Amino acid sequence: MASSFREWPWPLQALLYVGVAVILVLAGLYVPGSPLTTIRAQLESAQSDLKPLEAEVQGLRVYKQRRAELQSEMDALQKQLATLQTIVPEEKQADQFILMVQRSALSSGVAIRSLTAKPVVQKPYYFEMPFDVQADGPYYSVLDFFSRLGRLSRIINVGDLKLESFKSGVKFHMSPGTSVTGNFTMTTFYTNPADQAAAPAGPTRKK
Numbered sequence: 540m541a542s543s544f545r546e547w548p549w550p551l552q553a554l555l556y557v558g559v560a561v562i563l564v565l566a567g568l569y570v571p572g573s574p575l576t577t578i579r580a581q582l583e584s585a586q587s588d589l590k591p592l593e594a595e596v597q598g599l600r601v602y603k604q605r606r607a608e609l610q611s612e613m614d615a616l617q618k619q620l621a622t623l624q625t626i627v628p629e630e631k632q633a634d635q636f637i638l639m640v641q642r643s644a645l646s647s648g649v650a651i652r653s654l655t656a657k658p659v660v661q662k663p664y665y666f667e668m669p670f671d672v673q674a675d676g677p678y679y680s681v682l683d684f685f686s687r688l689g690r691l692s693r694i695i696n697v698g699d700l701k702l703e704s705f706k707s708g709v710k711f712h713m714s715p716g717t718s719v720t721g722n723f724t725m726t727t728f729y730t731n732p733a734d735q736a737a738a739p740a741g742p743t744r745k746k
């Protein structure tokens with residue numbers, strides 16, 4: 540005589556429930572056209588699209604790490620450029636240069652008697668701006684003057700140096716202790732081709 544499902548022992552009821560649930564899940568997963576099958580296909584498609592994106596993101600992470608390094612290198616290069624522009628400026632800046640030289644001479648106790656600009660000389664990557672200079676003062680003051688020129692922010696080359704002992708009867712008023720007079724060519728540099736000049740860079744200055 541058949542008995543109702545409710546009269547079955549509870550372990551059998553539980554086993555039956557589990558079996559029905561498994562059947563429903565399997566049917567949902569593998570029966571074509573079921574919602575679970577559609578969702579699973581969409582998930583697999585999304586995962587396949589995600590893989591190249593993850594690879595691309597990984598590549599972009601490398602550029603993100605390099606960005607900080609490149610920014611640091613760029614800042615260092617900017618500082619180097621600013622330093623180089625001080626040493627070899629883009630413009631002539633002749634007035635500032637002459638003032639720098641005059642201050643160095645005064646600080647050393649040297650008198651600059653004349654400073655004559657010569658024609659600018661064009662080189663492949665820069666321009667030379669030379670001056671003929673006549674100066675006098677005590678011997679060690681003259682040495683200190685040349686030392687100060689070497690410490691200025693701009694590059695200065697001194698050439699054609701001719702030093703002579705002080706001779707009495709000169710028309711200039713000499714400072715006490717003056718022992719030598721000298722003539723030399725002093726050259727500085729700049730880079731801007733717009734400042735190229737075929738004529739002398741400026742008038743003669745005399746004291």
